[in-house]
Amino acid sequence: MTASSIPSRAVRYHEIGGPDVLQLEHVEIAAPGEGEVRVRFAAGGLNPVDAKIRAGRSRIQLALPVAVGREFSGVVEAVGPGVDDFAVGDAVFGSIPQGAFADAVLAPASVVARVPEGVPLEVASGLALAGQTAWDALESQNLHAGDVIVVSAAAGGVGGILGQLAVARGIRVIGTAGAANHEWLRSRGIEPVLYGEGLRERLAATAPDGITAVFDQFGPETIEAALALGVPPERINTIATDASAHGVRNVGRGAVHPPTLDALAALVADGTLDVPIAATYPLSEVRAAFEFLEAGHLRGKVVVTAE
Structure with missing residues (x-):
């Protein structure tokens, strides 16, 4: 380990596999x-895609060994040459x-990007990837407005943010979810519809005048129902x-865009955007965190925290 x-x-x-392949190892950070x-x-x-990559169920393949995790929040402890926008002690x-x-x-x-005052670091940690993807x-x-x-x-992580962003723009949002999450969806201005068998008929009854666009975070069921309805x-x-x-289309997150991150954080700070935390686990329990994530049917984000 070098002095720096x-x-x-x-x-x-x-190795590729289930959550049991995850290890907490000692490394050095430059x-x-x-x-x-x-x-x-x-x-x-x-994020679900990280579990799919680890399990070998994604088209994305990373060279082993893989260092896990893409979204983070914390406090700046050192800055390199040429960095003028951040200082030691900034929450980011x-x-x-x-x-x-x-x-x-x-x-x-x-x-x-900076974390605004009043926004918990656990909440901010789910905005950079899930939030910008949405x-x-x-x-x-x-x-x-009116679509x-x-x-x-x-x-879920992406779907919950996307729906709320759309509501804030005056768009009518119909959200598919399990019954346990319907009350939360209504509280955020989203009209809940139960997923599963009969989805096409329920969507047709909820939006008899047609659907403008569909954003899928679940899988073929939603796409097939939308196509059958003529979207x-x-x-x-x-x-x-x-x-x-x-x-159909596959538009996810583009390059990290700090102005978008600033806008998302501001919406959290003013209460427009609610990002529920489904569960938190310390880094030492990251296997359990992924097991919980992969069980599905969550509201919001699963987060790992410092010890």
């Missing part, structure tokens, strides 16, 4: 270089390609399954 680096624990895996910050980890949001959140689930996170300053997907459809959209898995394929967006198999 610091010891850290990091969640990694060396001093921040040009344009970088080093953040003392406070919390990090789990952001996203990196991998390796965010560690005691210390090294990241380009260009992929982090934002970018919604932006891709050029919607306006009618369907959001599947509408109480044009180009107006259906999925991040949950192979879009090409259904001839």
Whole structure:
């Protein structure tokens, strides 16, 4: 270990498999270089795609060993040359390609944003990937007040944020979810519809004048129902399954965009956007965190925290 680096624990895996392949290992984190910050980890949001990659069920393949985690929040503990926008002690959140689930996170300053006062770090930790994914997907459809959209898995990490963003823009939102989440959806201005068998008929009854666009976070069930109802394929967006198999769109998050992160955090701060935390686990219990995530039927984000 060099004098400029610091010891850290990091969640990694060396083989494809279930949550049991996850290990909390000792690594070293370098001093921040040009344009970088080093953040003392406070919390990090789990994402379903990370579980799919680890299990070998994604088209995304990463070289082993894989350092786990993309979303994070924490406090800046060191800044590299050329960083003028952040200082030691700033509360920030952001996203990196991998390796965010560690005691210390090294990241380009260009992929982090400040956490506003009053926004818990656990909540901020789920905004950089899930939040911007929702934002970018919604932006891709050029919607306006009065449009009618369907959001599947509408109480989940991405779906819950996307639905609320749309409501704030005056769009009518129908959200599919389990019955246990219907009351929360109503509280956020989203009209709940039960997923599962009979979905097409329930959607037709709820929106008899038609559906403008569909945002899928669940899988083929939602896409097939939308196509059967005559929603044009180009107006259906999925991040949950192979879009090409259904001839629909696949717009997820683009490059990390700090102004979007600032806007999302501001919406949380003023109460427009509610990001529920389904459960929190310390880094040492990251296996249990992924087991909980992969069981499904969640409201909001699963988060790992510093010890």
